[in-house]
Amino acid sequence: MDAFIKCLLFLSILSITAAILQNEIGVHCTFPPSWQSKVFFESGELIMSIPELMNATGTYYYDYPSQQMRLDLKGLASLGNVPLSNTYIWHFNESTVYIIDNDNHTCTKDKDSDYIWNPWNGVPLDAHSDWHGGVGDFQQITEHFTLIRKELYADVILTLDVKVGKVCPPIRYNNQDKDYDPASGAIVNYEFVDPQDLSDHSVFTLPSFCASAKSSQHSLMGRRSFSPRFHRLFMG
Numbered sequence: 001m002d003a004f005i006k007c008l009l010f011l012s013i014l015s016i017t018a019a020i021l022q023n024e025i026g027v028h029c030t031f032p033p034s035w036q037s038k039v040f041f042e043s044g045e046l047i048m049s050i051p052e053l054m055n056a057t058g059t060y061y062y063d064y065p066s067q068q069m070r071l072d073l074k075g076l077a078s079l080g081n082v083p084l085s086n087t088y089i090w091h092f093n094e095s096t097v098y099i100i101d102n103d104n105h106t107c108t109k110d111k112d113s114d115y116i117w118n119p120w121n122g123v124p125l126d127a128h129s130d131w132h133g134g135v136g137d138f139q140q141i142t143e144h145f146t147l148i149r150k151e152l153y154a155d156v157i158l159t160l161d162v163k164v165g166k167v168c169p170p171i172r173y174n175n176q177d178k179d180y181d182p183a184s185g186a187i188v189n190y191e192f193v194d195p196q197d198l199s200d201h202s203v204f205t206l207p208s209f210c211a212s213a214k215s216s217q218h219s220l221m222g223r224r225s226f227s228p229r230f231h232r233l234f235m236g
Helices: 002-025 208-212
Strands: 027-030 034-047 050-063 068-077 082-091 096-101 106-110 122-124 128-135 140-150 154-163 170-179 185-192
Antiparallel strands (some): 027 122, 034 050, 034 185, 050 068, 068 082, 082 096, 096 106, 128 140, 154 170
16 A cells, blocks of 8 residues: 555656646747748738738748747738848847848848747647647648737737647747737738758858848838738747
């Protein structure tokens, strides 16, 4: 009996320790620490009742240990039929995102005080698991999560589909910025085609012309760039 009680006590301690560790990690499951993927991007933004749509393809890079992220996009903004070719590079330790216009070889930076700078290492614990599904005739089993973030100007609804497992690469990601002004708001959607290990850490190195980058509020890129605040990729 003593051995049985000791066994139960050991299992209880193990269970409690696991729960504590999970809360310290703060996630349902973890993303690969360093990964990349081809991405399909689409967004819709309403500014003073004027709609703006963007469609683009590109590549996404994420390196959690070094606190860096990059998004390359090439596509079209519907308002004025404007082509765009932009690169966004986040340096989270600096709370800065660099916005590069690849056509004009210009670089600006954004340190928006309202921006959220804490990157995710996985699916946050406060995300709610809604259902399980699958893609590719269910060759990949996925889990769907939803979470809401209340911010100064809007409630942000985030939905995320990931591969099921302790390590759960993202497959789809959507954020809807429900601005308190009914004439404004934004929806951004990402489809990650082929998540894989990061192949080259030098992708986060800034081009030389970014050394003199000015704040984006003083050097506007107009409709050629989508505000990095609305990308909201795995942060907040």
